[in-house]
Amino acid sequence: MIRFKLQSGFTLVEAIIFIAIFSILLVAMVNISVSSLQARNKNYSASEVHQNARIILDILSQRIRAANGVNNGSSTFDSNSGVLSLSMANGGVNPTVFDRDPTTQGLRMTEGVTTPVIITSNTVKLTKLIFQNVTGTSSRRNIRIKITLSYANPSDPQFSYNYDFQTTVSLRQ
Numbered sequence: 001m002i003r004f005k006l007q008s009g010f011t012l013v014e015a016i017i018f019i020a021i022f023s024i025l026l027v028a029m030v031n032i033s034v035s036s037l038q039a040r041n042k043n044y045s046a047s048e049v050h051q052n053a054r055i056i057l058d059i060l061s062q063r064i065r066a067a068n069g070v071n072n073g074s075s076t077f078d079s080n081s082g083v084l085s086l087s088m089a090n091g092g093v094n095p096t097v098f099d100r101d102p103t104t105q106g107l108r109m110t111e112g113v114t115t116p117v118i119i120t121s122n123t124v125k126l127t128k129l130i131f132q133n134v135t136g137t138s139s140r141r142n143i144r145i146k147i148t149l150s151y152a153n154p155s156d157p158q159f160s161y162n163y164d165f166q167t168t169v170s171l172r173q
Contacts, residue, residue, distance in 0.1 A: 038158070045151040045161035052124045053149055053165055056107055059119055060145055063088075063096050063109075064169040070141055071095055075131065082131040084143065088112075100129045107147075125150045127162070134168060141171040 010018070067086035074085035074095065081100045088094040093111035101108040106120035107129065120126060128148035135142050146166040151159070 041156070041159045042161070045159050046163075048121065049124055049149045049151045049161050049163045052120050053147070053163060056119055056147065056149075057145075057165075057167060059109065060084075060098065061167070061169050063098075064143055065172050067096070067171050069171065070133070070143065072133075077131050077133050080128055080130055082129050084131045098131075100126050120149070123151055125152055128164070142168055143171075144168045 063086060064084075066088065068089050069087040071085035071087055074083065074097070076083040083097065083099040086096045086098075088096050088111075091112070093114075095112070097110045099108050099110075100106075101116070101118055104118050104120075104122070105125040105127070106118040106122075107126050108116045108118055110116040126147065127150045128146065130144075130146040132144040132146070133141070134144045144166060145168070146164075148162060148164045150163075151161040
């Protein structure tokens with residue numbers, strides 16, 4: 001009588017099929033991980049820019065509303081890299097000047113004779129700063145602010161992010 005031995009193990013075909021399926025799954029998992037990391041970095045870039053925009057708008061709005069007037073001779077309207085000089089009631093912060101710092105490319109605020117303060121973070125650059133006097137026939141001074149902020153990621157440009165925004169603020173006086 002012929003006896004067949006039961007063999008345990010895998011055939012060559014089964015091993016090749018297993019390796020192919022495992023490789024496909026591994027490649028898919030790696031792609032998902034890479035995509036997830038890219039999305040996280042892009043979201044971080046956008047979050048950093050939006051947070052800086054919120055801070056800039058808050059500070060500019062507060063100072064403009066608190067101002068007695070605008071120093072037209074010291075301000076630069078309707079051009080990129082604009083300058084806004086505000087006349088303040090408090091002599092310690094008069095004048096309050098907003099402009100673009102050429103070294104850091106951030107928004108610089110100078111209150112009176114104090115040392116200028118850069119409002120934006122180190123990773124966010126101010127690429128456009130335009131102030132417009134849109135008062136018209138109104139008795140209140142109205143200033144339109146147009147700003148473009150950029151997150152510059154020198155290690156990987158695909159994570160760069162730009163944000164344009166504008167608002168108009170009225171002086172209370």
